[in-house]
Amino acid sequence: MNITANWSYPTRVLFGPGRIRELAAACAEARIARPLLVTDRGLKGMAITERALDLLEEAGLGRAIFSDVDPNPTDRNLDEGLRAYREGGHDGVVAFGGGSGIDLGKMIAFMAGQTRPVWDFEDIGDWWTRANADGIAPIVAVPTTAGTGSEVGRASVITNSQSHVKKIIFHPKVLPRVVVSDPELTVGLPPALTAGTGMDAFAHCLEAYCSPFFHPMSQGIALEGIRLVNEYLPRAFRDGSDLEARANMLAAGSMGAVAFQKGLGAIHALSHPVGAVYNTHHGTTNAVVMPAVLRFNRSAVEERLGRAAAYLGIAGGFGGFAARVDELNDLFGLPSGLKAMGVEDSRIPELAAMAIEDPSAGGNPVALTRESAEALFRDAM
Numbered sequence: 001m002n003i004t005a006n007w008s009y010p011t012r013v014l015f016g017p018g019r020i021r022e023l024a025a026a027c028a029e030a031r032i033a034r035p036l037l038v039t040d041r042g043l044k045g046m047a048i049t050e051r052a053l054d055l056l057e058e059a060g061l062g063r064a065i066f067s068d069v070d071p072n073p074t075d076r077n078l079d080e081g082l083r084a085y086r087e088g089g090h091d092g093v094v095a096f097g098g099g100s101g102i103d104l105g106k107m108i109a110f111m112a113g114q115t116r117p118v119w120d121f122e123d124i125g126d127w128w129t130r131a132n133a134d135g136i137a138p139i140v141a142v143p144t145t146a147g148t149g150s151e152v153g154r155a156s157v158i159t160n161s162q163s164h165v166k167k168i169i170f171h172p173k174v175l176p177r178v179v180v181s182d183p184e185l186t187v188g189l190p191p192a193l194t195a196g197t198g199m200d201a202f203a204h205c206l207e208a209y210c211s212p213f214f215h216p217m218s219q220g221i222a223l224e225g226i227r228l229v230n231e232y233l234p235r236a237f238r239d240g241s242d243l244e245a246r247a248n249m250l251a252a253g254s255m256g257a258v259a260f261q262k263g264l265g266a267i268h269a270l271s272h273p274v275g276a277v278y279n280t281h282h283g284t285t286n287a288v289v290m291p292a293v294l295r296f297n298r299s300a301v302e303e304r305l306g307r308a309a310a311y312l313g314i315a316g317g318f319g320g321f322a323a324r325v326d327e328l329n330d331l332f333g334l335p336s337g338l339k340a341m342g343v344e345d346s347r348i349p350e351l352a353a354m355a356i357e358d359p360s361a362g363g364n365p366v367a368l369t370r371e372s373a374e375a376l377f378r379d380a381m
Contacts, residue, residue, distance in 0.1 A: 003214050010152035010258055013179040015251070017243060020182045023052055023094070023142065024059030030138040030177035032092030034062055036085050038105030039097040040069040048144060048185050052096060064088050066108075069097075072275050072282070073104040074161045075118060081108040085137075092138040095176065098197060099148030099282065102141055103156035106174050109137040110156075123155055123170035123359055131171050141176035144185045146236075146249035147197025147283050149204060149257020151179045159276050166272045168359055181254065183247040191237050193281075195332035198233040198249055200283025202226065202328075203267050203290060204256030209308060210301045211263030211363045222259035227312055228252040230324065237332060263363025266293045266355075266376060273354035280341050287334050288341060292380035294322050296372070300365035339381045348377045 012029075014022055027035055035056060043049045044067035057063040066084045069077050085093070085108050095105025111118055113135015121131055141151035150156065155170040189197070205225035208218055228248050235245035270293070271285035294301075298318060306317035314320045335341050343351075352373035355361060361368045368376075 010254070011175050011177060011179060013152070013181050013254070015181040017182060017184050017247070019180050020052060020142070020185060021055065023055045023140070023180055024061060026140045026178040026180050027056070027061055027092065027094065030092060030140050032061070032138050032140065034088070034090045035064070035092050035094045035140070036088060036090040036108070037065045037094040037096050038069070038081060038108055039065065039067050039101040040071070041067050043067070043097050043101065043144065048188070049096065052094070052142065056094070064090065069100050069104045071100055072159045072166070072279055073100050073107075073157075074159045076161050077104055078107050078111065078118060078158060082111055085112055090137075092140070094140050094142060095151070096142045096144065098143070098145035099150050102143065102148070102150040103158070105141070106139055106150070106176070107156045107158060107169060109139045110169070110171060110174050112137045118158065118169055119160070119167060121169050121171060123168040128171045133171070133173055136171065136173045139174070139176040140178050140180065142180045142182070142185070143250065143253065145189055145193065145197040146186055146246070146253040147200035149201065149253045149255070151176060151181065152254045153257045157272075164276045165354060166276045181250055183243055183250045186246045186250060187241055187243070189240065191240065194237050194240065195233070195334065196281045196284035196287070197253070198229055198236065198283070199287035199328070199332070199334070201249070201253040201256040202229040202233070203283070203286035204260045204264070205229065205252070206290070207265040207267055207363065208256070208259035208262045210297065210304060210365050211265060212365050213263045213363065215262035218259045218262035221255050222262070223308060223311060225252045225255035225259060226308060228255070230312055233328070234331060264360035265364035266296060266361065266368055268360035269355045269358040269364065269368060270351075270377065270380065272358050272360065273351045274338065274341070274343060276354070277347065277351065278342055284334055285341065287329055288338060289380040290325055291322065291329070292376055294325065295379065296376050297364065297366050337381050338377070343381065345381065348374055352377055
C-alpha cells in the first residue's frame with residue numbers, strides 16, 4: 001500500500017437552524033461588498049431565495065441574482081453568469097442552492113479574473129496552477145439540498161455543451177470562504193429530490209469508503225456518513241419537516257464531499273456520461289447504477305463492506321449491505337435501471353468509452369476497462 005498522500009479539509013461552516021440570518025456577516029467575513037447570488041431556475045422566486053436576497057439588501061449589499069443554471073451546468077451557463085457578474089461590478093459570489101447552483105457559482109467566481117478558457121483548468125495533473133489565483137473572487141456557499149457537498153469542495157463539474165462531456169474543474173481557492181449550512185432551507189425540498197440528493201451523499205461516502213487509496217481520516221468520515229444517510233434519509237423522505245433528519249442529512253452531504261478526497265469510482269464514472277448525454281439527475285443516476293457497481297466490485301470490497309454492515313447494524317455482511325441499497329431505492333421509488341431513465345442500448349459503447357476516461361474511474365477498486373464498463377452498463381440497464 002502506498003502510504004504517501006496529500007490531505008486537505010474544508011472551510012468555516014456556520015451550521016444549524018436559522019443560521020441564514022448570518023448571511024450578510026458571512027459576506028463581510030469573506031470581504032464581499034457587492035455579491036452576486038447564483039442559484040438555479042427552480043429556486044428563483046422561492047421564499048428561501050427571496051429571504052436570502054432580503055438579508056443581503058438590508059445589509060446594504062445589493063439584491064443581485066443570476067439563475068440561468070441548468071440541472072447539469074454548462075459552459076454556456078458559465079459565460080452568461082460571467083457576463084452578469086462583470087456587468088454588475090460584483091466582487092464575490094453567494095453560491096446558493098443544490099449542486100448545480102453552487103457548482104456554477106463557484107466557477108463564476110473562479111473565472112472572473114482568468115484569461116484562459118475554463119477547460120484549461122480541468123482536474124488533470126497540475127493544470128490548476130495555470131490559473132491566476134489573485135483573480136479568483138471570494139465565495140460564500142449556502143446549500144439548500146443535502147447531497148453534493150459542493151459547499152465544502154474545491155472543484156465544480158461543468159458540462160461541455162459541444163462534446164456533452166462532464167469536466168471537473170479544480171483549484172484550491174474555489175473552496176468557499178464561509179458556508180452557511182441551515183437545515184431549515186432544505187425543509188421544502190420535494191421527496192423525489194430529497195431521495196435523489198440524499199443518495200448522492202450515500203454514493204460519495206460509499207465510493208470513498210471503498211476507494212483503495214490511503215486516507216484514514218476520510219475513511220472514518222465516509223463510514224459515519226453512510227450511517228447517517230441510512231438512518232436519516234428515509235425519515236427526511238417520509239416527513240420533510242423532520243428538522244433533525246434534515247440536519248443530519250445536510251451534515252452527511254458535506255461529509256461525503258470531504259470523504260471523497262480519498263477517491264470516487266465506477267458509480268460516478270458511469271453516472272457522469274449518462275448525465276451529460278441524457279441530462280438525468282446526478283444523484284438519482286448514482287443510486288440507479290449503485291447495485292450493479294456493488295456486484296462488479298464485490299471481490300475487492302466484500303470484507304470492507306461487511307465491516308460497514310456491522311457498523312450500521314445490518315445483518316448478512318456484503319449481501320446484507322447490497323440488499324439494503326436495493327431496499328432504499330425501492331423505498332424512494334427510484335427507477336429500476338438505466339433503461340427506465342431513457343438510456344438506449346445502442347449508446348452503451350459510447351457511454352463506456354466516456355466512463356473509462358472519467359477522472360472518477362481511477363478510484364474504483366476493480367480496474368475499469370472498455371469491455372468491463374460496457375458489461376457494467378448492460379447490468380445497470
